[in-house]
Each structure stands twice: as C-alpha cells, then as structure tokens.
Amino acid sequence: MKTYKSIRLVSRPKPGPITTDLFKVEQKVIPTPGPEQILVKQTHMSLDPAMIGWMHSDTESYIPPVALGDVMRSSGLGEVVASNHSDFAVGDTVRGMLGWTEYLLSNGKGLSKLPPNVDPEMALAVFALPGLTATQGLFGFGDPKAGETIVVSGAAGSVGSIVGQLAKANDLNVIGVAGDQEKCDWICNELGFDGAINYKIDDIAVRLKELAANGIDIYFENTGGPIQHHVFDRMNTHGRIVVCGMISDYTSATPSAGPNWIPLIKKRISIRGFAMPDHFGDAAQLTEKLTPYVMSGKIKFRTHVLEGLESAMDGLNLFFNGGNRGKLIVKL
C-alpha cells in the first residue's frame, strides 16, 4: 500500500515568523477514486502571501480562514493519475485549490484543465493568482495612462513584478521598491523598470524625489511599512492607490499607523483595497487581457523552487524575510 503526505493547520500563527509547530504532517494511504471521482497527484504547489491571512481567524476577511485541523489551503497543479470522471482523463494536468497534500481525491469541482504544453511554472507564476491579481489591480483599479508614474512596492514579488511590466508596456514611468540590491538590479535590468529603490539602505524620500520628479500617479501597495508614507507624501492630484498586500504588517502584533487623510481631500486621491476572490468570475477576461503581453514577451518571470511538501512550512517565511527570488513554488 503506497502512502502520501499532507499537512494540516493545527494552530493559529502568533506575531513573528511562521513556526512548524503550527502544522501537523500526516502520512496516509493513497485512496482509490469512487464513482465520478479522480485521483490527483500534485506536482507543483504555489506559495502566496495571501496564505498568511488565511491562517488567521481573528478578523473578518474575504474568504473564511483555514479551519484548525484542515489541510492547509493553497493552489497548485497536479496530474490526474486515476479517473472515474468523464471530464478528466489520466494524464490531464489540472489546476485548483489542491492544498498542502501530495495526493487528493476530487469530484472535479473547482478544478480546471490546463492546455497541453503549458509550462507548469508559467502557469503558476503568471496565469494564476499573480497575473490575474496584477491585471485586475492595475487595469481594474489603477487606471494607468501613458506618461504617468507608478510606484510598486514588493516590486520583485510575484504580483509586483507583473504589475511593473504591464505598466511599462503601457508607457508609464515605473519605479519599484524592493528589499535588496539583487532584486533592484533584476527589476531594472531584466524587467525594464525605470528605477528601483532598495528600502533597506536607500533614503526613500530622496530617491522618490529623483525617480518620481513629477510626483506619483499610481501606488500599487504590496507591502505596507514606511514606504507607504513616503509614497503617500508624493502622490499627485487625482492619484490612485491600489492596496493589494500589506505583508510587512501581517505578522506584527500592532499594525502600523496609516497616513492622515487630509491629503485625500486636497489631492482627491482614491484608495481601493481588493482581493481576488471577488474577481474570480472575471478570470477569463483577465486572462484574455494578460495573454497578449505574455505572448509578446513583455512579461518575464522567475521562480524560486522549494523541494518537497514539508518545505512549504518554513517556506512561508521567505515572504517576510525577503529571501525569495521569484514566484515561490514547491515541487512535489
């Protein structure tokens, strides 16, 4: 009897790094699909900053938290290895919220088939949460116009890197904020950003003044932290702020203060928070919007691959310590 591993969430995170004792690793016998069921062997598991939020239960959010005792929620790709379902054949690649598990049974609900010959890493790094989020956030809320200036925090992250490239493809002046020199070099030299700020060593205010000499029209917020205040101070009249992530505050005991609202009136600024589950119904249109950019080579990506299911637990900390180099994927 062959076995497989899955990981359950058994405890809520406390302020500070994610620790492995929040989870329980289990070994189980690989099941056989019943009528209208398929057995999926997961091959690629996506790690996303949003998962940190799903582990908390304390506040209302856009989807329910992962219940204690449940397999940790995540999206991923897998191969159909046994099928009693007319829509799925053995060998099909499927995508969906597979969770932290090597195998799973499914009735096919919530799964979509990937076309053949799609690179699985591109599927997770671009044509999944990161690309859809970037497309919805930038075009749905950011209203980018050629010649405007956009600042993207978390610019080397999976979402930020796509936002910046989409903005560049639309002739904006694109400034990225990241946490080390390698990331700053990557977004400028490889992705074509116009400028980068290393928030750990640069004087953010001085650099923003240089790089956004005419002020900032769009702020795409992925991180929170002091960057937010510096960017806020340089927003232009009728500026748009799109709040996609606040990773720097997700694990702090006391969330940091936001900016005072007087400039919102003086400059008629809008701030819009969003989360993708509201827009999953638009996934087809978003993909259609994104595809030409990818096909014309305007969206580059890189992946940071961890090996083995258990690497996911500590892997989440890479979002906080900035250690990831590209879209985090766990290969199983």
Place this chain on the structure above:
Amino acid sequence: MKTYKSIRLVSRPKPGPITTDLFKVEQKVIPTPGPEQILVKQTHMSLDPAMIGWMHSDTESYIPPVALGDVMRSSGLGEVVASNHSDFAVGDTVRGMLGWTEYLLSNGKGLSKLPPNVDPEMALAVFALPGLTATQGLFGFGDPKAGETIVVSGAAGSVGSIVGQLAKANDLNVIGVAGDQEKCDWICNELGFDGAINYKIDDIAVRLKELAANGIDIYFENTGGPIQHHVFDRMNTHGRIVVCGMISDYTSATPSAGPNWIPLIKKRISIRGFAMPDHFGDAAQLTEKLTPYVMSGKIKFRTHVLEGLESAMDGLNLFFNGGNRGKLIVKL
C-alpha cells in the same frame, strides 16, 4: 462719499484658533461701475470649513490658497445696486465668490442670478456648497442602498445634516456623530436620523455597536479625529468611505495618524477623497438631483447668523469649537 469695508488676508494661520491679526480690515470709497461692469452690495456671506484650507499655503490643494494681501475668499449673495451690464439689472440677486467685502465691482463673470423669491438663507444653506457637496459625495461616491447603514461625522454641520437626510430619504439606517447634546437631539428629532453619538461624552465604540449592529456600509467623513478609527473598525465588506472634511486636523501642528490599511484588503473597502471644485461642472445635474428632496420637505436646515463683516474673522473658530448651530452665514 460713501465708504465700505473689506477684509484682506495678511498672514497665514498657525496651529490653534484663527486670530484677527491674520486679517486687515480696510475702509474704501464705494466705486462706480465702468462699462460692462456692475456694483454688487453683498447681503449674505457664507462661512465654510473649506475656507480654513484656503488660508494655508503650505501644501498643494484643489484651488490655490488666498494670496496674502488679497480679499479673503468666500461665497455669498448680493444685490446689484448699479449696472452697466446688459445681463444684470439693478435689484437682481447674484451669487458667486464675492469675498469678504461689503461691495464689489464685477464684470459678471462667475456670478449667477438667483431666481426671484428664493430665500437667501436656503440658497446658501442648501442650494450652494453644502447641498452640492452632500449630493456629490453621497450619490457620486457613497453608492447608498436601502437598508444599508451610514455614519456621518460632523452630522449637524451644513454638509453632514444634508447627507444624513438624503440617506434617510433613501431608506438607510443613518447615524450621526456630533459634539453636543443639542446637536444630537436636533438631528434625531428634527432631521429624522436613526441615532446620534455625542463624541465628547459617549463611548463611541459601544454606541456604534448598538446603533450599527450590522456594521457600517458608508462612512461620510467630515471631521477626522478618533471617530474615524472607531467607524473604520466596524466597516462592512465592500464598504465605502467618502472623505469630505477633516476639520479636527486642519489646525493641528501634527495631523493625527490614519488607520492601518490591512482592513482595506480584507474587507475590500474603498476610500475616496473629494473636493467640490472638481465637480462644479456638474452643478446643474447635482441641483436637479437635490431639488426633489428639498421640494418634498425632506431636507430641513437651520442657519447660524452672524452680524456684520468683521464677525467673519472670529466666526471661523465656530467650526473648531463646535459652537455653530447650523449653516454659518454673515449678514451684512
């Protein structure tokens, strides 16, 4: 030779109350209109919280500050007392940015004629900045729906009182925040608000929990201050925050901190700052939207009338100390 008085701004406000030494009162000879000019005798001068912002020069804003040495800017009503202009006859009532002056010459630009028999106090308290601002803010940005809950700060103020009544007429649960019992009684007993919070003595969090048991869908922000944080904490998913005024911060040396942005993501909240000059082009449509509410008796108002041009200077402080009882008007 008859003379008249006008008041110039000669110094920028410092933190704290507005002092009369910021202004210079001048006595001049009443002029005679030249070709295509009219002479206007101002009868009613409007005092609005926005004027505090116009007196400051330090930050970018939606209209230029009043230049030092210029007559202080304000809107008002006046009577045409001499005319060489084909569009205006002696006896016409005109409205416009007349400024702090008893008389002024005009070529008619920026002035509009009031229909006969319009009550001048209603013209300034409803069919002017307060009513247009309330209509634009609530319907243009607040997206009110029957059954939702709205909280209005500065609820007994000229804008807030109209916002609340418009919301009530659209079957929302309307909660007003004001600074004393008389104002709370007025908005509930006279204007039909569903509840009122006296922020100076009530426990705001407890009262919000009682009055907004199902959370808050719209926050119409006129004041800033601690109310903002309590309301923000109870915002519902997809809530809308309309930022119209921040009077409690206009004179503080250090603006107070705003709320952290994480809930903007979790609850997909939007925040929209606005200022009416952006929407003056829509004044006709806004008036058309507002008129049926007024005509059907759903918009009540009261005025707080000061006497004489010089009373305007100290009158501005009524916005900070909450001493005003209704729309502030200076009768000349």
